[in-house]
Amino acid sequence: MNRRNTPSKEAVLDLLKSSKRALSQDAIERQLTIKINRATIYRVLNRFCEDDLVHRIVAEDGKQYFAICKKCKHPSDIILPHFHFRCLSCDTIECLQIPVEYSVPKGYEVQNTNCVLTGICNDCS
């Protein structure tokens, strides 16, 4: 399926680009200056994830958060698996520049990682 550039996509992408933190759909909706329907925001975000423009984190609150972080991109442009930090005080999620390292037992094939550390961030401690 081809992609089209639209104001909605541009607005969401710009917001994510300028955000230090991973954002949930409702945070995005709140921070946008233009009004975009909830379903559309989800569709745009899902599209971005498919296209690897954005990565998705699921926190232990069960919600999805979305982030762009240039730092976590390999030279090869592959998104390097990294930890995320969820601060219980300011209720934000950020990408940590800490790679996720593991070695799985023989026969296991890892396709994706979702690693979130929870606690109190530097700003709040």
Next chain:
Amino acid sequence: MNRRNTPSKEAVLDLLKSSKRALSQDAIERQLTIKINRATIYRVLNRFCEDDLVHRIVAEDGKQYFAICKKCKHPSDIILPHFHFRCLSCDTIECLQIPVEYSVPKGYEVQNTNCVLTGICNDCS
């Protein structure tokens, strides 16, 4: 608040003890031989988590899974943070005996970890 022993608690705990995999509420409900109300199952599970009898994993499907694993208990009885593996083929979650290792930047305090690797497990590959 004091705790009371009830058939519901016993049944859920026994099931988790005998299960190799982490179980969701609906999996628990399906596998139980006695009928327990959904809300009760959640309450029992939340109680167990409070009491550190059981640990909770949130997968990238946004659902909660519950597990007891003796192996991941330290001698000190503290639950050692470990990776979990979610198999996309058989749709199960298991505890891996792989410790989660990280070092967070100064000022960050980690209280909890939720780390799930997704892919294909040994049984399915």
Next chain:
DNA sequence: ATATTAATGCAAATAAGTCGCAATAATTAA
């Protein structure tokens, strides 16, 4: 045996995310 209050079932509420559909608009071809 009785009092206390934790635990339960039920139904309703909440919340996140998805989906169908008709209308709109970005892109391509003419």
Next chain:
DNA sequence: TTAATTATTGCGACTTATTTGCATTAATAT
């Protein structure tokens, strides 16, 4: 530049996971 194609959008309804209020039941302690 216009017309055709089809991706995108908004809306409302829906699904699914989890929680909550409330009245009832039943463990436990006295």
